[in-house]
Amino acid sequence: MTRRSVLTLAAVLLSPAIAHGQMAAVEAVQSVGASTESIASAGVQFRGLAEPMKGLRLRVETAWGDRSEAQSDVFGTAYPYGGRFDVIEAYGEWLTERRGLRAVKAGRYRTPFGLYNASDHAYLGFLRPPLIRYGEYWGLSAGYLEHGVDVLVGVPQLSLEMSIGRPGDVGEVMRRPGWNSTVRAEGSAGPWIVGASFVNTTPYEPLVEDAPGRTHFGGIDARWMRDGVQFRGEWLFGQYSDFATTTGGYFDTIVHTPAMGRVTALGRIETINYDTIPPYSLVTHRYSAAARVRAWQGLSVSLGITHQGGQQTQESRTAVDLGITWALRQDLTHTQ
Numbered sequence: 001m002t003r004r005s006v007l008t009l010a011a012v013l014l015s016p017a018i019a020h021g022q023m024a025a026v027e028a029v030q031s032v033g034a035s036t037e038s039i040a041s042a043g044v045q046f047r048g049l050a051e052p053m054k055g056l057r058l059r060v061e062t063a064w065g066d067r068s069e070a071q072s073d074v075f076g077t078a079y080p081y082g083g084r085f086d087v088i089e090a091y092g093e094w095l096t097e098r099r100g101l102r103a104v105k106a107g108r109y110r111t112p113f114g115l116y117n118a119s120d121h122a123y124l125g126f127l128r129p130p131l132i133r134y135g136e137y138w139g140l141s142a143g144y145l146e147h148g149v150d151v152l153v154g155v156p157q158l159s160l161e162m163s164i165g166r167p168g169d170v171g172e173v174m175r176r177p178g179w180n181s182t183v184r185a186e187g188s189a190g191p192w193i194v195g196a197s198f199v200n201t202t203p204y205e206p207l208v209e210d211a212p213g214r215t216h217f218g219g220i221d222a223r224w225m226r227d228g229v230q231f232r233g234e235w236l237f238g239q240y241s242d243f244a245t246t247t248g249g250y251f252d253t254i255v256h257t258p259a260m261g262r263v264t265a266l267g268r269i270e271t272i273n274y275d276t277i278p279p280y281s282l283v284t285h286r287y288s289a290a291a292r293v294r295a296w297q298g299l300s301v302s303l304g305i306t307h308q309g310g311q312q313t314q315e316s317r318t319a320v321d322l323g324i325t326w327a328l329r330q331d332l333t334h335t336q
Helices: 003-020
Strands: 023-035 039-053 056-067 085-095 101-110 145-155 158-167 180-189 192-201 215-226 229-241 244-255 263-275 282-296 299-310 318-331
Antiparallel strands (some): 023 039, 085 101, 158 180, 192 215, 299 318
16 A cells, blocks of 8 residues: 555545644554464554544554455454455544543444453564454453443543444354343453453354344453563453353463563463363464564564364464564644
8 A cells, every 4th residue: 555545535534623623643554464373464554543623633544455265363453354445443423531431432333341442462563363352252352342332431541431333343252132231340450450350242154043032241450560561451241141151261462661662572371261062162272472573664573373182173283473564654633
């Protein structure tokens, strides 16, 4: 994608913000990948960011991706690979300094459960999402999106986020129509950030008889960060449907110290247990090691190896994945 085409997209998406605003920018991220599981992929993302007035932020993100094998979680951390353009996020967010109320978001946004931001999973160097965040394994999905309203209240050290909306999912896993609600509490102290979440939503199985009832998941998450080292993890538990429960989680280690220069090292251990009638149950665990190298300006290379025990969801027990990403950001700020 050329610089000219990026600027053209920015003009279409952000022209109102540029005309009146304080800040506007556009990003294009292009990625290609290959895995020893005989899977190749390519994708592109466009993100438009604007602040047309103080306290009001606008965000639009679209993505296109395709790969040679549909049924796999490899390269699935950021967006789906269905061979079409999808609107991933499109919302306005009002931030305020009024006592108690911190932000109100409306539009299309990621389901605010646990570590849910795209930056938490997609741009660190892991090339596969956690098992509990790949929808085909009856947990959450990186493609879960809400059409709704999200309110954040509290103080910087302790906050409560509440969302209500209807599914706006993308990818292979699409929840049935219905109302969804999500609540997340988060607190911080020193190097620690700890959160708890609860979601009440609809299963993604299209037929009610295959997954009767509703999905109720609770989760806890924690992060510890100091001197270029981060430990973090999530644990998920609850009911996928009246006939099935899902539990599982992961623990990550992320290291990027000044001595490492352009290299970030990553490690992950994870497990999931989907308990239902045989033969549809799933009990498995996985170990991952990866590295991300900033090669030149916006160009980065990620290399990961995964080994799976228990029931097998990968084509092979051990797989090596390679991803190359080039990102371009253009500031379009216009002052009058």
